[in-house]
Amino acid sequence: MSGVIPWMNFTGRTALVTGGARGLGRQIAIDLAMCGAFVIINYKSDDDAATQTIRTIVELGGDGALLKFDVSDSKQVERNVNKALEQHKSIEILVNNAGIARDGLVGRMKDVDWNDVLNTNLTGAFNMCRMLTKSMIRKRYGRIVNISSTAGELGNAGQVNYSAAKAGLIGLTKALARELAPRNILVNCVAPGMIAGGMANQLNPEQLDAVLKHVPLGRLGTPEDVAASVVFLCSDMANYITGQVFRINGGLYM
């Protein structure tokens, strides 16, 4: 049994990953489940992907459940999180990963494109934190990881809304970390750079090449690269880490 790190054992813990049906969220859910956590996968609409992700988790020997609701709707969040808490007693780990992009130049960005991105990426995280804070406080234990982005620190032209929301998540993370520290609730941010299978998929080969020139490690990241940090931050190896931004970007931003 060499190579097994005991601090990565999440048996007995319940995690909730928002936007966990596909992409990064999916990998985070799988990795948490592989470490023994019961993983509740929230998703908005992609039933097929969500079902496939749960199936993958079960096939790999893990366990979890699906919870379909829109994180930007506080009423849906309240109803569904309460339902989950009734079934699972407590949720110790929250990963706010649900995020969308609606790119465009600022002068032509419509209200709906600004609002939707802020509502899902930032308000959604707030809604989830607000609902789970009580049960984490009662348990005197919690781990919250918010998925930000290099866009939140570097800024991306054409992504004023996305960059604002992702930067907002960093402020939210730090404030929450300070507020909830007395109850052993640790709150951190992971800021991925360009990740394969993510929004980088929308770039054509020339655009991709141009971007990779700015990445010292010369490649896109993988969902596994990012999920590993999320799992680490939720583990007992991170017991003294709170209010931090972990940048997983191949050196794109230092």
Place this chain on the structure above:
Amino acid sequence: MDDIEKKIVDLVAEVLVDVNKENIRLDSKIVEDLGAESLDIYDMVALLEDEFGMEISDEEVEKIRTVQDVADFIKASQKKS
């Protein structure tokens, strides 16, 4: 102490883990005497709401100073419903 007052003392002791339950009296001021901070108050209010099946507004929380105040408030609310 009646049953409600005993329950409140238990609840306060559960939240304020560093305070000895013997030191929690009905006339104890929750902040000044028992050292509760804002997170503790939030925790207590959440517990009270769950325990007694009610919602407590921010204005009502503002008025509470002592353990007795909490008990009186709960008893008054129960009479109304």
